[in-house]
Amino acid sequence: MTNIPQLTPNLWINSSELFTYHSGVFVSENRAAVIDPGLKQKEIDALAQFVREQNWQVDAVILTHGHWDHVLGTEAFPNARIYAQREFITSPANNPAEVARRVKENTGLGLAKPFVMPTPHETFDERMQIQIGALTLELVHTPGHAADHLFVYERASGTVWTADMLTDEEIPFVSDNLAAFERTLENLDADDFQFLIPCHGMPTDDANEIRARIANDRAYISELRERVQNAVRAGKNLDETKEICLDIPYRQSVENNRGAHRRNVESAYVEFGGSVSEPVGWARE
16 A cells, blocks of 8 residues: 555645655545656655555646746646636747756656657636535646746635745845745735645644744845845846845745755846856756
């Protein structure tokens, strides 16, 4: 019997050996929706085997965004419809050849077949509802980390799957757009969330921790914008701007997030009109 732990009455979570990564399965009345199926082939296979053992029918696979580590494993659920935000298809960051290159670079996944970028059956702009048994899952566009980034929200229980946001391990990775990230955070209300599950890091049902994550990330993004914007306006070069931003505080590990913070500063510098001679920040990924 495959063991996938149950996190809430309607949510099971499968954790990877890599990147503190989680996949999820929302279940009601033997119908299921899988979120970001997994990384390693053995983990994807274990999740699919677990679902079969429970006699659940997977109606939906939800892809939270098109980054390489979130688009693997859809082929394990061939009868499911794939859901994504509309920019999953249109965003240049989701170029299939580039995503495939990133998958290939990450050796040790043990994939059974060459990677093929999945094609969603259904997409949406700002919000979309999916019915899974008696559950209503709301897909909410939350851009900033990626143009197509989404949350999965089960409003009745206050359960929210936040994908690559609001984690205790990673600062905001502003790999798409700082202004969009700031707007996304401004629209969040901690009172709506009773159980928060990121794709990377620890889930939490502690109300104070949920509030702290939102407040911390909002403060970090705001301070990043203000310092970089002021530096560009003052005519500072990129190295000077990075020096100005060195001591921006955040509650996650400084050592583990040093590289991401540097990329955030570099990308924000370009976003606000700073001049560079070569790709910097997240554009170099």
